[in-house]
Amino acid sequence: MTEFERIVRVTGAYDKRSNNPQQNYGICACRIFFILKGRKGAVQFSVGTNWHLSHVQREYRAWQYNFDCKSDRIEPSGWAVEYHALEPRYDGQTSMECDLLEGGRCYYDGSSLRAYEWVPKFIEGGTDWLWPALEAEYHDLFDVSETEEAPA
Numbered sequence: 001m002t003e004f005e006r007i008v009r010v011t012g013a014y015d016k017r018s019n020n021p022q023q024n025y026g027i028c029a030c031r032i033f034f035i036l037k038g039r040k041g042a043v044q045f046s047v048g049t050n051w052h053l054s055h056v057q058r059e060y061r062a063w064q065y066n067f068d069c070k071s072d073r074i075e076p077s078g079w080a081v082e083y084h085a086l087e088p089r090y091d092g093q094t095s096m097e098c099d100l101l102e103g104g105r106c107y108y109d110g111s112s113l114r115a116y117e118w119v120p121k122f123i124e125g126g127t128d129w130l131w132p133a134l135e136a137e138y139h140d141l142f143d144v145s146e147t148e149e150a151p152a
Contacts (some may be wrong), residue, residue, distance in 0.1 A: 078115030
């Protein structure tokens with residue numbers, strides 16, 4: 001049985017707009033990262049909350065509704081289902097700086113399309129659904145028998 005550490009990280013919303021294009025970093029909502037860490041690496045589900053700083057909320061909502069009139073719901077947006085691996089998962093994968101794994105480097109990748117599919121399940125089931133889903137993701141990625149190749 002694999003021992004896991006559950007980590008939840010929340011980043012603050014920001015407004016880093018500037019008239020100087022080289023310093024314009026836009027606006028971003030508060031984001032939440034749900035991380036399941038094991039001895040072979042970590043998997044995570046990241047969502048945008050649509051919780052913006054109060055002074056940009058009205059402006060952002062007006063912009064959003066001009067472009068997405070199909071729904072008046074405010075719900076989280078799936079950013080990615082991701083992994084941080086100690087070893088490369090495919091040929092040519094390069095490592096990057098990583099504050100999750102020992103040694104400060106990892107092999108990272110993910111899918112925003114899968115996160116989009118996870119959002120309705122997460123809204124309905126919360127972390128009672130999410131932690132087992134992340135555990136299954138971890139086992140699918142990292143528990144490959146020695147005779148099998150890791151998935152590309």
